[in-house]
Amino acid sequence: MGFEHQINAGFMPLFDSAVLVTAKEMGFAAREDVDLTLNRETSWANIRDRIAIGHFDLAHMLGPMPIACNLGLSPLASDTIVPFALGLGGNCVTVSNEVWAGMATHGAQPDLDPARTGKALGGLIRERVKSGRDPLRFAVVHPHSGHNYELRYWLAACGIDPSRDIEIVIVPPPFMADALAAGRIDGYCVGEPWNSASVVAGTGHIATVKARIWRNSPEKVLGVRRAWAEKQPEALAALLRALHHAARWCQDPANRGDLAALMAQPAFLGLSPELQMPVLTGRLALGGGAELTVDDFFLPFDKAASFPWKSHALWFYTQMVRWGDIAHTLENAEIARNCYRPDLYRAALKPLGVALPGANAKVEGALTTATPVGSAGASLILGPDGFFDGGIFDPDRIDEYLATQKFAVAHA
Amino acid sequence: MVRKPLAVLVIDENRIRASIIEAGLREAGHEQVTVVHDVTGIARRIAEIEPDVIVIDLENPNRDMLENMFQLSRVVKRPIAMFVDRSDQASIEAAVDAGVSAYVVDGLRQERVKPILDMAVSRFNAFSRMSRELEEARNELENRKVIDRAKGILMKSRGLSEDAAYTLLRKTAMNQNRKISDIAQSLVTAADLLGPGES
Numbered sequence: 001m002g003f004e005h006q007i008n009a010g011f012m013p014l015f016d017s018a019v020l021v022t023a024k025e026m027g028f029a030a031r032e033d034v035d036l037t038l039n040r041e042t043s044w045a046n047i048r049d050r051i052a053i054g055h056f057d058l059a060h061m062l063g064p065m066p067i068a069c070n071l072g073l074s075p076l077a078s079d080t081i082v083p084f085a086l087g088l089g090g091n092c093v094t095v096s097n098e099v100w101a102g103m104a105t106h107g108a109q110p111d112l113d114p115a116r117t118g119k120a121l122g123g124l125i126r127e128r129v130k131s132g133r134d135p136l137r138f139a140v141v142h143p144h145s146g147h148n149y150e151l152r153y154w155l156a157a158c159g160i161d162p163s164r165d166i167e168i169v170i171v172p173p174p175f176m177a178d179a180l181a182a183g184r185i186d187g188y189c190v191g192e193p194w195n196s197a198s199v200v201a202g203t204g205h206i207a208t209v210k211a212r213i214w215r216n217s218p219e220k221v222l223g224v225r226r227a228w229a230e231k232q233p234e235a236l237a238a239l240l241r242a243l244h245h246a247a248r249w250c251q252d253p254a255n256r257g258d259l260a261a262l263m264a265q266p267a268f269l270g271l272s273p274e275l276q277m278p279v280l281t282g283r284l285a286l287g288g289g290a291e292l293t294v295d296d297f298f299l300p301f302d303k304a305a306s307f308p309w310k311s312h313a314l315w316f317y318t319q320m321v322r323w324g325d326i327a328h329t330l331e332n333a334e335i336a337r338n339c340y341r342p343d344l345y346r347a348a349l350k351p352l353g354v355a356l357p358g359a360n361a362k363v364e365g366a367l368t369t370a371t372p373v374g375s376a377g378a379s380l381i382l383g384p385d386g387f388f389d390g391g392i393f394d395p396d397r398i399d400e401y402l403a404t405q406k407f408a409v410a411h412a
Numbered sequence: 413m414v415r416k417p418l419a420v421l422v423i424d425e426n427r428i429r430a431s432i433i434e435a436g437l438r439e440a441g442h443e444q445v446t447v448v449h450d451v452t453g454i455a456r457r458i459a460e461i462e463p464d465v466i467v468i469d470l471e472n473p474n475r476d477m478l479e480n481m482f483q484l485s486r487v488v489k490r491p492i493a494m495f496v497d498r499s500d501q502a503s504i505e506a507a508v509d510a511g512v513s514a515y516v517v518d519g520l521r522q523e524r525v526k527p528i529l530d531m532a533v534s535r536f537n538a539f540s541r542m543s544r545e546l547e548e549a550r551n552e553l554e555n556r557k558v559i560d561r562a563k564g565i566l567m568k569s570r571g572l573s574e575d576a577a578y579t580l581l582r583k584t585a586m587n588q589n590r591k592i593s594d595i596a597q598s599l600v601t602a603a604d605l606l607g608p609g610e611s
Contacts, residue, residue: 043475053505143480170480172473
C-alpha cells in the first residue's frame, strides 16, 4: 500500500462509467500511483451534492451538468471543471410498441434513420392531435443531459416542437423500461443497456440512436471540483494518464468479453454480460426481429473520445439557451467555454507522447469523412461527425447558430 | 403572532423510517405531515398538498425527477429551492452523512425550517443505528445456530459431551486465529458435503 495520491470518485451504474471503473479495476490507476476509491451513487443530484461537500473529488457526470452547475442552474452546485471526457455516443431513443406501430403507418422503418423516423413520429403526433388524444410523453434522465438535448435536437429538426408537441419528463435510467411497459411514458432517450432492455422484454422498439443524430457526439465526462483540482494538480494529472490507458483498453475489441464481465458485477451494473454486448459491438436488436450494426455507436477512446472539446461545451450551452434554461450573454458563454479544460488534458498526457488534437475546439459536424489530425507525429483520426440534418456548429459563431435554431424558447 | 403551520411532505420508500420521521415531526408539533412511499403520481400529490418542506432520502433514485419537477413551477405552483444553502456547511454535511435531503419553498425563513431538518437528520441516524443493531442481533442468532449444529456433529461423530465439543471448537478457533462461528460453519459445510446423516 502507500499510494502517493488518494482520490475519491463517484459514479452512476451506467455502462459509460466503464473508463473510470476500468482505471481502478484493471490496475491503471495503481500503476500511476493513484489509490482510486469508487463510490456508486443513485442519482446525479447525489453526485453533485457529494462533490459540493467534499465527499468526492471528482465523478462520472453528464456532459452538460458541470456547465449547468457553473451557470448556477442547479441547487448546491460547486465550481466544476471537465479535464477529460468518458466517451462519445451510446444512447438510443426507444418508443413503445404502440407508438412504433403508429409511426410505421407514417413510413417509419427499422433503419434507425433519424430523418425518416422523426418524420413518421411527426405524422403520428399530428394524427393524435386531430383525434384529440393527449400528447406523447417522452422521458430523459436529467434536464441537463446529452439525452435531453439530442432528443430535442432530433425532434426539432423533424418539425416537432419538443416544448409543445410532446411532454418531456425525468425518469432514472433503471426505471425507463418498466415505465414504458406500464404505459407511464411513450418513449425515452437513455444510454445502453436500458434500450436493449425494452427490446429484450418485447415492450419497445429502438427508433434511432445518438450516433445517427450526431455522430461522434459528447456524452459523459469527468467532472472535477475546481478547488480540489487546483490543490492536487499532480494527483489529477496522474489520474488522467490512468484514464487514458483505461479508455484505450476499453476500446480494444479483444477486451470486450472481459469488460462486459467486469461491468456485469453487482458492484457496477449488476446485469448480465450479454446485455452489455450491444453497446460494445454496436450491433443492436431494434425490436420485432430487426437488427442493425451502428458505426461508432459508443466510443470510449477512438476519434479523440477522451478530449474535452470546448466546442462540445459550447454546443451544450447553445442548447441550454435554445430551450430556455439560461439567457445568452457573453459572460455565460465564457463560463461554458471555461468549464471544459483541454489544457489540463494536454499537460497530463504530454509525457506519454500520444497523439493530441491540434486545437481546443473544432467546427462540429464539418467532417464528412474520417480525417487524420494530431500533433507529436502520432496519428489521430477524427470524424465523420455529421449532424443528421446537415447542421454545422461553429463555436466562433454562436450568435449565428442560435439565430438558426428552430422552436427556440424565448428566455424571460 | 400566529403563523400558518408548515406542511411537510416526507418521501421515503422505507416505511419504517418514514413513520419514525413522521412521529418525530408530530411530536415537535407539526400536524400537517404527509408520508409518501411511492413516487408514482407524485406531481399531483405535491399540487394537492402544497408542501412548504419536502424531506427525501438520498438513496431514492427519483431525486433527479423531483428536482426537475420543483424547477418547473407550473407543476407545484411555487418555486422550491434546496433548503440547505451554502451558509450552513455543517448542516449540509450532517444531512448528507445521515442520508437525507430537504427542499423548501423559496423565501421560507431558515430558522423555521432548520429544526425540521435537524430532526430528520437525527431520526435518520437513529434509524441507521437501529438497523445496524438489528443486523448484528440477527447475525448473532445465526452464529449461535451454526455453533449448535457444529457441536451436535462433534458430539455425534466423536462421542464428546456438549462442553467438550464447544471447548474443541473454541481451541481450534484460537489456534487458527479465526472466529468460532467461522470454524463452526466450516465444520457444518464439510459435514454437509460428506453426506446425509452426518449433520
